Amino acid sequence: MNALIRHITLVVKAGNNNARNLARKISTWIDARNVHVHIVENTMDCEVLELGREKPDCVIVLGGDGTMLSVARKINGHGIPLLGVNLGNVGFLTETTPLAWQQTLEDLLANRCTVSSRVVLEYTLYKRGHSEPSCSGKAFNDLVVNRGSLARLITLQVSYGDQCLGCVRADGLIISTPTGSTGYGVSGGGPLVYPDLDVFILTPICPFLNTFAPLVLPFDQTLAIRVEPNNGEVYLTLDGQKGFCLEDGDRVEIGRAKTPIKLIHSAASSYITKLKAKGFIKEYP
Amino acid sequence: MNALIRHITLVVKAGNNNARNLARKISTWIDARNVHVHIVENTMDCEVLELGREKPDCVIVLGGDGTMLSVARKINGHGIPLLGVNLGNVGFLTETTPLAWQQTLEDLLANRCTVSSRVVLEYTLYKRGHSEPSCSGKAFNDLVVNRGSLARLITLQVSYGDQCLGCVRADGLIISTPTGSTGYGVSGGGPLVYPDLDVFILTPICPFLNTFAPLVLPFDQTLAIRVEPNNGEVYLTLDGQKGFCLEDGDRVEIGRAKTPIKLIHSAASSYITKLKAKGFIKEYP
Amino acid sequence: MNALIRHITLVVKAGNNNARNLARKISTWIDARNVHVHIVENTMDCEVLELGREKPDCVIVLGGDGTMLSVARKINGHGIPLLGVNLGNVGFLTETTPLAWQQTLEDLLANRCTVSSRVVLEYTLYKRGHSEPSCSGKAFNDLVVNRGSLARLITLQVSYGDQCLGCVRADGLIISTPTGSTGYGVSGGGPLVYPDLDVFILTPICPFLNTFAPLVLPFDQTLAIRVEPNNGEVYLTLDGQKGFCLEDGDRVEIGRAKTPIKLIHSAASSYITKLKAKGFIKEYP
Amino acid sequence: MNALIRHITLVVKAGNNNARNLARKISTWIDARNVHVHIVENTMDCEVLELGREKPDCVIVLGGDGTMLSVARKINGHGIPLLGVNLGNVGFLTETTPLAWQQTLEDLLANRCTVSSRVVLEYTLYKRGHSEPSCSGKAFNDLVVNRGSLARLITLQVSYGDQCLGCVRADGLIISTPTGSTGYGVSGGGPLVYPDLDVFILTPICPFLNTFAPLVLPFDQTLAIRVEPNNGEVYLTLDGQKGFCLEDGDRVEIGRAKTPIKLIHSAASSYITKLKAKGFIKEYP
Structure with missing residues (x-):
C-alpha cells in the first residue's frame, strides 16, 4: 500500500460504547500524527453509510466481522480500503485488536501495509x-x-x-x-x-x-x-x-460486483496463520 | 399380527380428492368382506383426530409420509396399528400403494401381516x-x-x-x-x-x-x-x-413417549429393500 | 461390581519400561493389601495371552488403547473384567492414569466400581x-x-x-x-x-x-x-x-461374539465426560 | 481449435482388443480424409510413450479415464492436445464414445472443436x-x-x-x-x-x-x-x-507443472452436462 494517507474515517458500531471509547483514543492518536480523522456510526438497519464530504483514504472499522461485512457492502464501489479492529468474537475479517492497533496504525502510516482485493x-x-x-x-x-x-x-x-x-x-x-x-x-x-x-x-x-x-x-x-x-x-x-x-x-x-473490496493487511498477516488462530485448522492434540 | 380385524378406520388427507375417491373404493372392498369400516379426514391444523365411538382394530392412512406422521402423533397412546397407502412422494412410512392395496389388505385380513413397534x-x-x-x-x-x-x-x-x-x-x-x-x-x-x-x-x-x-x-x-x-x-x-x-x-x-407407534407390514416388507427402493442406498452405476 | 477381588493380573505392553516400572509399583501396592497379583507381558504379534493357572478376578492393563484392544480380543470369552491405566495417547478405553491409579484401585477393592458390558x-x-x-x-x-x-x-x-x-x-x-x-x-x-x-x-x-x-x-x-x-x-x-x-x-x-468384554469403571466415570475430555466434543471457543 | 490437423496419433490401451479394433476402423476413416495417422500402444508399467519421429497435431486416446491419465502424464510437456474415446466406466475425461466418434472427428477436422487447458x-x-x-x-x-x-x-x-x-x-x-x-x-x-x-x-x-x-x-x-x-x-x-x-x-x-494438458472438446461439450451425465449431480427423484 503506497498511497499517502491524509484522511481516515473511523466507523464504529452504533450504540457500542467500547467502540466509541476506542474510537476516541484512536482518533486522538491519528490526529497527533497530522492525519485528518473523523468518526461515523454504522447502523445495521440502514444500507447507507455517510462517509462525509471528503472521501477518506482508508476506513478503519471498530467492531466484529458483522460490522466489517455491513460496512464493506455499503462502501463497495468507492474503492476505499478497509482495516478492521476486532471487537467481536471470531474476527476473521479484522486485522488487529484493541491491544495491538497502535503498531498496525504505525505500519499503515509508514506504508508498511499491503492491500488485498476480495470479490463481492x-x-x-x-x-x-x-x-x-x-x-x-x-x-x-x-x-x-x-x-x-x-x-x-x-x-x-x-x-x-x-x-x-x-x-x-x-x-x-x-x-x-x-x-x-x-x-x-x-x-x-x-x-x-x-x-x-x-x-x-x-x-x-x-x-x-x-x-x-x-x-x-x-x-x-x-x-x-x-x-x-x-x-x-x-x-x-x-x-x-x-x-x-x-x-x-x-x-x-x-x-x-464490478468493484472488489480492498482489505488492508499488516506485513506479517497470513491466511494460513489466521485459519489456525481462529480455529479453522486444529492440529491433532 | 394375529388379532381378528373387525373394524377399520380409513384416514384421508383433508381436501384431497384422490384420497377420498380411493377411500371409497377401499371402503366398499372392506365392507364386502364383512368388516366394519368408516372414513375420517385428517386436518394438519388440528392436533386431534376423532376416531369415532368404537376404537378400530387398525387405521389405514391414505396419504404421504406427512399424513402418516400427523396421524401417528395424534393416535399415539391408543395402541392402534397403522397401515399407510402412499399418495405422496417418498412414502418411506407407507407400506402399500394405490395399485397394490388390494393384495396388502387381503394379507391383513388373512393375518399374514406383521406389526413393528417404533419409538415416539x-x-x-x-x-x-x-x-x-x-x-x-x-x-x-x-x-x-x-x-x-x-x-x-x-x-x-x-x-x-x-x-x-x-x-x-x-x-x-x-x-x-x-x-x-x-x-x-x-x-x-x-x-x-x-x-x-x-x-x-x-x-x-x-x-x-x-x-x-x-x-x-x-x-x-x-x-x-x-x-x-x-x-x-x-x-x-x-x-x-x-x-x-x-x-x-x-x-x-x-x-x-410411553406408548410406541405400531406399524403394519406385509410379510415381504424389509427395511433394506425400502432403503434401496426409496433411494437411500444407491449402488455404483 | 460386587465380587470379592482375590487375584489381579497386571498386563504390560511387552518391551515398555514405563509400563514395567509402573507394574512393579502397582504390584507392591496390591500385594500389601493381601490380594494375589502377578504380571504378564502382552505381545502384539501373538494372539494368545497366558493368564496363568488361576483365572484372575480382574485384569489391569498398563498401556494405551492399542494394548487394551489387543488384550480385550485375547481374553474375550473368559468373562474377566478389564481396567486400563493409560500410558498412550488418547486412552479412550482406559479408566485411570499413572497419576490416579491408586484412588481407582482403592475404589476397586472397596467395591465402589461398576462394570459395563461391551459387544465384541x-x-x-x-x-x-x-x-x-x-x-x-x-x-x-x-x-x-x-x-x-x-x-x-x-x-x-x-x-x-x-x-x-x-x-x-x-x-x-x-x-x-x-x-x-x-x-x-x-x-x-x-x-x-x-x-x-x-x-x-x-x-x-x-x-x-x-x-x-x-x-x-x-x-x-x-x-x-x-x-x-x-x-x-x-x-x-x-x-x-x-x-x-x-x-x-x-x-x-x-x-x-458370544461373550461381551467387561470394562471396570470408577463411580464418577461417564461417557459424555470422556467424549469431552478426549476431544470428541469440542464446544464453540 | 484453429490449427490444421495433418497428423493424428491413435493411442490404444495395450492388450485391449476392443481398443485395437476400433483404432483400425478410426485409422481407415482418418486415412480416407488424407490425414496422416498411426497407432501406438500405451503400457501402464512404462512411464514413456513413443509418439514416433514426427510430432502429431493431436492424440486420440481409445480407453477409459485410466488410459487418459496415463497418456496425459506421459505426453505432458509436448503441448499436443488430447481427445478421448471412452472405452471405460465413468469416462469423465473422454469426450466421445465408440458410437459417436465419427461426428466428433468430423468436427475436429472441420475446426469446430475447442481446446481447454488443464493444470498438471x-x-x-x-x-x-x-x-x-x-x-x-x-x-x-x-x-x-x-x-x-x-x-x-x-x-x-x-x-x-x-x-x-x-x-x-x-x-x-x-x-x-x-x-x-x-x-x-x-x-x-x-x-x-x-x-x-x-x-x-x-x-x-x-x-x-x-x-x-x-x-x-x-x-x-x-x-x-x-x-x-x-x-x-x-x-x-x-x-x-x-x-x-x-x-x-x-x-x-x-x-x-510448466505445461498444462490440452483437452479437445466438441462444441456442444459442457462441464455441467458432464457432471449430470456421469452422476456427480443427481436431482431429487
Whole structure:
C-alpha cells in the first residue's frame, strides 16, 4: 500500500460504547500524527453509510466481522480500503485488536501495509413473470436462499449460464465468496477457499436424497436460482444480516460486483496463520 | 399380527380428492368382506383426530409420509396399528400403494401381516425461570430446535441426564427417532438407524467451529436443550409440521413417549429393500 | 461390581519400561493389601495371552488403547473384567492414569466400581467356492475391509441377513462396535454410538459415486461382505492391529461374539465426560 | 481449435482388443480424409510413450479415464492436445464414445472443436536429510500420500510456502487438480472445482480428532508434505496408478507443472452436462 494517507474515517458500531471509547483514543492518536480523522456510526438497519464530504483514504472499522461485512457492502464501489479492529468474537475479517492497533496504525502510516482485493457478490432479483429486475444488492460473505423457520425442504432450480444443474431439495443454498468460505459455507460442508481467488462456492444446505457436492466456479457465467412452485416460505439473506421473502417463480441472478473490496493487511498477516488462530485448522492434540 | 380385524378406520388427507375417491373404493372392498369400516379426514391444523365411538382394530392412512406422521402423533397412546397407502412422494412410512392395496389388505385380513413397534419422542417445555412445564407434545420422526429464517447461528446448551455436553453454535439440532433417521437426520449428516432400535439420534445442523459428531443414544437419560441468551429467533418444530417460538432460557426436555407407534407390514416388507427402493442406498452405476 | 477381588493380573505392553516400572509399583501396592497379583507381558504379534493357572478376578492393563484392544480380543470369552491405566495417547478405553491409579484401585477393592458390558465382533471367513469357514476371529473396536496401499476403489457386495444392500465402490468398509465408534468409524463420517448399545455401525470409507450413509444395525441378522472380481489388493484388518489379504470371491460374515468384554469403571466415570475430555466434543471457543 | 490437423496419433490401451479394433476402423476413416495417422500402444508399467519421429497435431486416446491419465502424464510437456474415446466406466475425461466418434472427428477436422487447458501437478521428492531432490514426476488427477494397507493413521506435516499448517493425523492427504476433483477428491469430501481454474485442492482422508476442511489454494506457494516419525508404511500415489513407499522425514514438494494438458472438446461439450451425465449431480427423484 503506497498511497499517502491524509484522511481516515473511523466507523464504529452504533450504540457500542467500547467502540466509541476506542474510537476516541484512536482518533486522538491519528490526529497527533497530522492525519485528518473523523468518526461515523454504522447502523445495521440502514444500507447507507455517510462517509462525509471528503472521501477518506482508508476506513478503519471498530467492531466484529458483522460490522466489517455491513460496512464493506455499503462502501463497495468507492474503492476505499478497509482495516478492521476486532471487537467481536471470531474476527476473521479484522486485522488487529484493541491491544495491538497502535503498531498496525504505525505500519499503515509508514506504508508498511499491503492491500488485498476480495470479490463481492452482486445479485439481481426478477419477480415471477417479470423481465425487468425488481431489485439488486451485494454480499461480501455469502448470499443464502433458505427455507423459513417452520417449513421443511424447499425446491430450487439452479442454472449456470445456459446450463441447468437441475433442482435441489434442501434447506437452502449458500453462494459464498472465498472471503465467506470461512463463514456459513464451511458449516454447510463447503471447502475453505484462498481469499484472493476469483471464484464463488455453491454449497447446498442439508440436501435430501440428491447428490450435490459443493461446487467451486468462476464468474464467467451467471448463476441463477429459481424458486420452484409449492415451496413454503423462502428467504434470501445477505451476509446473514439483511434478508427478504421470495415467492414461487422468483429468480435470483448472481455474479461478481464490478468493484472488489480492498482489505488492508499488516506485513506479517497470513491466511494460513489466521485459519489456525481462529480455529479453522486444529492440529491433532 | 394375529388379532381378528373387525373394524377399520380409513384416514384421508383433508381436501384431497384422490384420497377420498380411493377411500371409497377401499371402503366398499372392506365392507364386502364383512368388516366394519368408516372414513375420517385428517386436518394438519388440528392436533386431534376423532376416531369415532368404537376404537378400530387398525387405521389405514391414505396419504404421504406427512399424513402418516400427523396421524401417528395424534393416535399415539391408543395402541392402534397403522397401515399407510402412499399418495405422496417418498412414502418411506407407507407400506402399500394405490395399485397394490388390494393384495396388502387381503394379507391383513388373512393375518399374514406383521406389526413393528417404533419409538415416539415426547418433549416437555419449561419456560425460563419456571419449574412447572409449560406444555408438552410428541414427535414421531424428529424434534428440531432451529434458527429463524433470517437469524444465523444460535447457541444451544445440551445435557444428557446430569452430564452437560456443552454449548453448540449451529443452525440448530435434530433429535430423531430411528424412524426419522431417513428424514431430516440423514440430510444433516446423521446415520440411518434400524427402525426397531430403542435409541434416538442427536445431529447438529451446520455447526460452526465446534466438533460435534452425530450421537446415537439410549433413552436411559433425559436429553435437555436450553436456549442460551442473545440468540435471534429460535423455533421448536415437530415432524417438520408443527412448531412454535422459543425464548432465551427456555428448556426442552426430550425422552421416549410411553406408548410406541405400531406399524403394519406385509410379510415381504424389509427395511433394506425400502432403503434401496426409496433411494437411500444407491449402488455404483 | 460386587465380587470379592482375590487375584489381579497386571498386563504390560511387552518391551515398555514405563509400563514395567509402573507394574512393579502397582504390584507392591496390591500385594500389601493381601490380594494375589502377578504380571504378564502382552505381545502384539501373538494372539494368545497366558493368564496363568488361576483365572484372575480382574485384569489391569498398563498401556494405551492399542494394548487394551489387543488384550480385550485375547481374553474375550473368559468373562474377566478389564481396567486400563493409560500410558498412550488418547486412552479412550482406559479408566485411570499413572497419576490416579491408586484412588481407582482403592475404589476397586472397596467395591465402589461398576462394570459395563461391551459387544465384541466375531467374523468368519469363507474362501471363494468353499462352504466351510477358512478362519475366524474377533475385533473389539472395528473390522475393516479396505484397499491395499496402491490400489484405488474396491468393489464390495454387502448383505444383511438375506437382503442384499448392493455393491459399494469405495476405499473400504468399516464395521465398528459402539466402543469403536470413537475410533476409525468417526474419522470415516460415522456417528458416535453410546457404548452400552447392542448394535454395530457400517461406515463406507470414501465411497465413489454411490449413496451409502453410515448404518446403525442390530445383530439380529448376519452382515456379509463379499469381495467382487477384478479388485486390486483387498485387506481385512482387526482393530487396526492384525490383518490379512482377501481374494476375489472371499466372503466375510460378521456377527456378535458370544461373550461381551467387561470394562471396570470408577463411580464418577461417564461417557459424555470422556467424549469431552478426549476431544470428541469440542464446544464453540 | 484453429490449427490444421495433418497428423493424428491413435493411442490404444495395450492388450485391449476392443481398443485395437476400433483404432483400425478410426485409422481407415482418418486415412480416407488424407490425414496422416498411426497407432501406438500405451503400457501402464512404462512411464514413456513413443509418439514416433514426427510430432502429431493431436492424440486420440481409445480407453477409459485410466488410459487418459496415463497418456496425459506421459505426453505432458509436448503441448499436443488430447481427445478421448471412452472405452471405460465413468469416462469423465473422454469426450466421445465408440458410437459417436465419427461426428466428433468430423468436427475436429472441420475446426469446430475447442481446446481447454488443464493444470498438471509436479512433485519433487527430497529424501530425509538430503537437500538435493531424489526424484520428481507428474500427476494429472491427483497425488495422494496415504497409509499402507494395514497401518492406521499416519502423521503428515503440511506447509504452504513458509507457513506451516500443522500436523494432520489421517489415512492420508489428497492433492487434486480441478480435473481430479471429480475423482478421489470428491470421495474424500472435497468440492467439485471447475476444470479451467488454476488452483489445487488439499483434502484430508478420514482425519482423526483434528479439524481440517478441504482447502482450495492457488499455486503461488509450494505445498510441502513431510512424513513425521513413527508412522507405519506411507505411500505416494500418482493418479491412482503409480506409487512408491515414503520413509520418515521424506518431504514431497508439490507445484504446477510448466505445461498444462490440452483437452479437445466438441462444441456442444459442457462441464455441467458432464457432471449430470456421469452422476456427480443427481436431482431429487
